[in-house]
Amino acid sequence: MKFFRNLTIGQYVHKDSPIHKLDPRIKILTSLLMMILIFLTESWWSFLIIGFFFTVNIWLSKVQIKYVLRGLKPILVLIILTLFIHLFTTPGEVIFQIGVIRMTWEGLSRGMFIAVRLFLLILTTSWLTLTTSPIALTDGIERLLSFFKIIGFPAHEIAMMMTIALRFIPTLMEETEKIIKAQMSRGADFESGNILKRMKNMIPIIIPLFINAFHRADELAIAMEARCYRGGEGRTHYRALSFKYLDKVFFMIISFTIALIIIINVV
Amino acid sequence: MIKFDHVTHIYTGDREHEIVSLSDINLEIHDGDFIACIGANASGKSTFAKHINGLLVPSEGNVIVDDYNTRDKKSIWEIRKKIGIVFQNPDNQLVATTIEDDVAFGLENIGIEEAEMKRRVAWALDLVGMAELKDSEPHLLSGGQKQRVVIAGALAMHTTYLVLDEPTSMLDPRGRKEVLEIVKKLNKEEDITIIYITHFMSEAAEFKKIIVLDKGRIALQGTPKDIFGRIDLLKELHLETPQITKFARLLSENGLNIPPDILTGEEMIKELCLYI
Numbered sequence: 001m002k003f004f005r006n007l008t009i010g011q012y013v014h015k016d017s018p019i020h021k022l023d024p025r026i027k028i029l030t031s032l033l034m035m036i037l038i039f040l041t042e043s044w045w046s047f048l049i050i051g052f053f054f055t056v057n058i059w060l061s062k063v064q065i066k067y068v069l070r071g072l073k074p075i076l077v078l079i080i081l082t083l084f085i086h087l088f089t090t091p092g093e094v095i096f097q098i099g100v101i102r103m104t105w106e107g108l109s110r111g112m113f114i115a116v117r118l119f120l121l122i123l124t125t126s127w128l129t130l131t132t133s134p135i136a137l138t139d140g141i142e143r144l145l146s147f148f149k150i151i152g153f154p155a156h157e158i159a160m161m162m163t164i165a166l167r168f169i170p171t172l173m174e175e176t177e178k179i180i181k182a183q184m185s186r187g188a189d190f191e192s193g194n195i196l197k198r199m200k201n202m203i204p205i206i207i208p209l210f211i212n213a214f215h216r217a218d219e220l221a222i223a224m225e226a227r228c229y230r231g232g233e234g235r236t237h238y239r240a241l242s243f244k245y246l247d248k249v250f251f252m253i254i255s256f257t258i259a260l261i262i263i264i265n266v267v
Numbered sequence: 268m269i270k271f272d273h274v275t276h277i278y279t280g281d282r283e284h285e286i287v288s289l290s291d292i293n294l295e296i297h298d299g300d301f302i303a304c305i306g307a308n309a310s311g312k313s314t315f316a317k318h319i320n321g322l323l324v325p326s327e328g329n330v331i332v333d334d335y336n337t338r339d340k341k342s343i344w345e346i347r348k349k350i351g352i353v354f355q356n357p358d359n360q361l362v363a364t365t366i367e368d369d370v371a372f373g374l375e376n377i378g379i380e381e382a383e384m385k386r387r388v389a390w391a392l393d394l395v396g397m398a399e400l401k402d403s404e405p406h407l408l409s410g411g412q413k414q415r416v417v418i419a420g421a422l423a424m425h426t427t428y429l430v431l432d433e434p435t436s437m438l439d440p441r442g443r444k445e446v447l448e449i450v451k452k453l454n455k456e457e458d459i460t461i462i463y464i465t466h467f468m469s470e471a472a473e474f475k476k477i478i479v480l481d482k483g484r485i486a487l488q489g490t491p492k493d494i495f496g497r498i499d500l501l502k503e504l505h506l507e508t509p510q511i512t513k514f515a516r517l518l519s520e521n522g523l524n525i526p527p528d529i530l531t532g533e534e535m536i537k538e539l540c541l542y543i
Binding site: 134171174220225226227234235239240 | 317320322344347348352354356358359360361362363364365367368371372373374375376377378379380381384385388404405406420421424
């Protein structure tokens with residue numbers, strides 16, 4: 001039995017496209033700003049513009065639409081639920097009424113609006129994670145957060161932790177699988193009993209896993225020290241980030257889009 | 268040159284249990300040396316390795332690397348630049364998420380510029396024959412390939428000494444061979460001094476010089492032929508002789524005219540061919 005055969009971290013889809021080549025910093029900032037706008041706006045026009053913006057973006061990125069839809073799947077229930085709650089609880093002009101349950105036009109429009117808002121939020125994060133590799137994402141976050149280094153924010157340390165986590169997830173997964181098999185071969189049962197019992201049965205997996213992980217951390221720390229690691233100071237970057245022509249063009253487009261949305265909302 | 272001058276190391280876990288893991292080691296390792304270090308479990312092999320680049324500092328005595336003392340906190344990074352170290356478990360040495368990023372890790376730490384870094388990473392990966400896999404993720408590689416990446420990481424730093432602490436004990440026979448081949452090549456072509464700790468006697472037999480550690484002391488040192496010729500002493504130190512040497516000895520004891528200190532298969536074949 002193989003538990004983690006198809007393991008991929010995140011949902012990054014590798015393609016050779018202008019969107020993939022963009023500087024991760026600009027992509028992270030774009031996502032952040034867009035998410036704030038999506039939260040704040042009360043106008044359908046802004047949604048239309050944002051929706052159009054990401055549709056074009058995803059089309060340019062050559063990522064198949066099925067990956068985008070796959071990202072939406074887990075959130076679908078939430079979207080539908082929100083829609084229905086708004087549909088039936090908002091007071092206003094009644095469409096139809098059965099007993100105490102009644103549906104209103106205001107509820108319909110409000111529900112739709114919130115559903116689209118959730119949909120766009122997911123689309124924004126999907127766009128970022130589908131087109132940016134975990135390494136680029138970590139690099140981008142480190143570089144963005146380094147602005148806060150002045151107030152003592154540990155930007156480098158956080159990025160290093162993320163890198164090591166990314167590096168060791170597959171290794172620890174493999175190890176978990178080995179431990180599960182070893183415990184099963186000695187008669188451990190992970191599949192029967194109620195939830196409480198099953199949770200209790202996980203202990204023989206978790207304890208060896210943790211002990212091994214601590215052991216690994218120890219060895220890794222020694223290896224890093226032996227390779228002259230001494231924190232973020234004086235460190236250079238193998239993947240230097242610099243704004244290229246493409247980034248500048250994208251920057252103009254995104255500035256224009258955001259300005260447009262703000263104007264629509266203010267006027 | 269690396270010089271061990273009366274080096275003693277005592278682990279002080281709790282007060283009652285002081286473990287002497289190295290005691291009064293005197294040793295000179297010259298540039299270009301090709302040395303294997305063997306010894307039974309708990310003979311101090313790993314402690315010895317960790318003293319070379321200052322991961323451990325001697326309790327008494329000094330370790331001098333090219334005029335730098337490992338005690339001196341200011342020169343410790345200079346020493347670590349000179350000395351690459353490869354440990355047993357390849358998984359616990361790879362830091363980054365892709366091969367090339369990992370090779371660059373040490374270079375990033377010592378502040379090498381981007382263009383130079385790219386050059387050195389490409390050069391080091393090429394040297395260990397991993398250039399094609401530079402974009403792959405560490406967990407997808409075999410053990411031997413992972414160790415080669417770790418070696419490349421050390422080479423990229425332009426190290427002059429490479430210390431390998433049982434680099435092959437977690438590898439399959441093929442991985443073992445890969446690592447040993449690379450180490451030989453580095454010594455021969457790049458003139459890198461090798462200190463190779465192992466518990467495989469057949470591996471040790473391929474080095475120019477062997478140091479035998481026992482209970483923290485240097486019990487023997489010499490060429491493989493000297494060392495493996497002394498079977499009785501090795502037995503006392505809980506060490507084996509390579510299988511082929513045992514075989515040669517048995518043949519010679521049973522009346523065949525074969526030297527009892529044969530170390531490799533090729534030598535044995537040559538000798539046996541004389542009989543046909």
